[in-house]
Amino acid sequence: MGTKDDCKDAYEKQADSDKIESFTSMEELQQEMKKIKIQFEQYVDSIQSIIDSNNEYILKGDKIDPSGLSDSHAAIQNFFDNVAQNGGGVIKVPKGTYRYDFPLNYYPDKISLIAYGNVTFRSTQSLGHSIHIKAFEKLNVKEYLEQAHLHKIYGIRFSADNKNSFIFLSKGDNKGKYASAWTIERCSIVGSNCIEINNDTWLANIEKCYINPKGGYGIYMPKGGINYGEKIGILNCTFDESGIAIYNNNGEGDIKVINTSIDYGAKAVIVNGGEVTLDNVFVESNKNEHWFEIEGYGAQLNISAIQIVDKYDKGRTEELFRVHDSSDNLMGAGLTAESIRLMTTSTPSTFLVKGKGRTIINRIDTFKDANKPIVSRYLNKLAFGDCNSINSIHEWENHKISSIKPVLDFSEKYEGIASIRFSVINNDLSTGQRIQFLCKPGEMVRLKYHVKTKNLQYTQKNFNIERRFLNNKGYEISRGIIKNINTDILTWTEQLIVPSIEAPPGTHFVEINCFGENWTTETSVWLDDIVINII
Structure with missing residues (x-):
């Protein structure tokens, strides 16, 4: 790695050693200056990055191929590691497609990854996770958060050739290397399962992103991790063609979705543990599925405001919401909705909500040309509808x-x-x-x-x-x-x-x-x- 000052010093030393003042003609002086300029440019190119200002790097190197024809995994990972070892900074990624055939480690406490031009990171892995989000070094929580909040991933298209893989895995090691407080902004994440949230991940933000998992998971939070899932924010995003757009099976998980569109997937939200909150969310699909499923100990779907457009026109047999109680009488599953705005393209043939869980919906509105649901569940916050507990x-x-x-x-x-x-x-x-x-x-x-x-x-x-x-x-x-x-x-x-x-x-x-x-x-x-x- 080098800095502008390093380059300047090399330039001045070279000029001194050649004793420019000794030249007898201006033409000789100009020729020698051109040679020095060429040497200077070659020196700049020889270092893997140019530092535009303090701690800013351009992703560049002999084995980093922006054409996407060859695997750049090892060179990109070395670049990330070098930046992190030198205190971290902003990595500017020039226009191009960067192919990587093996997983990359991204360090949210050290690196910002910013696209300059149209940039694609393309994974060719058949299984597993393409990019592992985790801390570079072991820090206490305050030190880690102070560093992580300074960095983000911005403006990059992440794609995967195989839809059975995951593009991102956010997972710490439970020993002080956290995977929290990262931000992915204005990115496209397409082609396979998109983001898994696991150990030591909290306060993460996904903003203004296009997420298309091609029938897989958009956001996936499994059961069984440690210290993860609190305050995951999804803001101004679009989910497209998801098998399941948002899945939460973590009892501590807390996902909040704001100003977001979920389009033409099989299922919008499944909550098997923890909470998912929807605020000003638009959902549209033509699938005869339960678009929202809530089932399991403590599982809760909270809706502040949602607009649902049901374009299935062949006689719906599956309710849009399915709320099933857990086997534990102390804390079952629940649905709470302040406002649902519903539009259907044909006369409803089933209820809006099915199941045994506790449900309360304060208001349902319909568009002028929409059909009202036959019956919607309006239950209080404890499940009296199916009369299964005291x-x-x-x-x-x-x-x-x-x-x-x-x-x-x-x-x-x-x-x-x-x-x-x-x-x-x-x-x-x-x-x-x-x-x-x-x-x-x-x-x-x-x-x-x-x-x-x-x-x-x-x-x-x-x-x-x-x-x-x-x-x-x-x-x-x-x-x-x-x-x-x-x-x-x-x-x-x-x-x-x-x-x-x-x-x-x-x-x-x-x-x-x-x-x-x-x-x-x-x-x-x-x-x-x-x-x-x-x-």
Whole structure:
């Protein structure tokens, strides 16, 4: 390596040794100066980089081939290592295609890699990882973060010949060589699985990138690593043709996706552990798949705002969202959405959400020419929809009348492990419960559930489902019984309630009450798979 000052010193020494002042003619002097200039340029070319300013290098060398015809792996890696050993800096990559047949190590604590012109790094590996992101030296966390935040990869196209490989692996050694706080900005990552996030990786950022894994993983965070996955940011990116655009199976993983488009993949997001948060995200596809899947201990998908364009037009049979509880009753899977804007190209033939996990969706809007979903799950933050845990009961409030709350019945269920049973322990008592949701003027409420009854007709009793619209202080604006059940239903039966009354002006909440008054001990009603839809 050399510096401009080094070159200047060599130039001056050469001039002194030739005793320029001794020449007898100006022509001889000019000829000798040309020779010295040529020697100077050759010296500059002989060093592998030119330092444009302090700690800035140009990727250059005899065995670094920008034509892409030969393998430049060893020369590029030596270049990276030399820069890192000399304290690090910015490596400027001239226009060209740089082929590498073996993995490269990139050091986020030492190196920025910046494209000057159209630059492609092309991997020919058939398996494994093409570029390993990890620290060059062992540092404490503060020292590492201070250095890593100074560097980034910028403006480069990364491609792979074989779609079974991964282009990037971010993984430390669990011994002080971290793989965190890196930034990949304005890059294209195409041709195979794109980025695996593993040990010692946190505070990583992917900004303004085009990610096309050709049917593979866009972002992949597996289970089983150590100290990784927190605060992974994806900002202003485009995912295209992904098998799975974003996959999180790490209980500590926390991926936040902002202002990003996920286009024409099989699945947009799978969360089997940890969290994924979507904010102002656009998703479009024509696949008959669950685009979003949440399943596993503590798995959570949080949506602030999302726009979904469903272009599958052959009769969808797979719900867009699948939320399945884990086997652990303490912390199941969940979906929380503040706002979903939905457009479909044909009449929906299935629900928006399927599964046993806890779900709450505060609002669904549709484009003017879109078809509304048949039923969307509107569940509270604990899973009462399939009535599989004690939280199914506790999340509801007591009915407004003096009543006995229902209980879980593990011997009667439509799906899952239990249902909610309404009954009384003494004659002439009442049973009931209620729950509230946000609701705006002009919106309507729909319900779907499965029901069984015993001795309603025999005892001439009723089971009522009531809807109340409330203002911002919780005062009643209007109410109405939207379903009265007074017959015996001996087998599990699905019922759908579609009232036509819109929420009146001033509405802030809607309350759903399920209750029976003055029952006998012979009377029972079971509910399961409860779905509340606010449109």
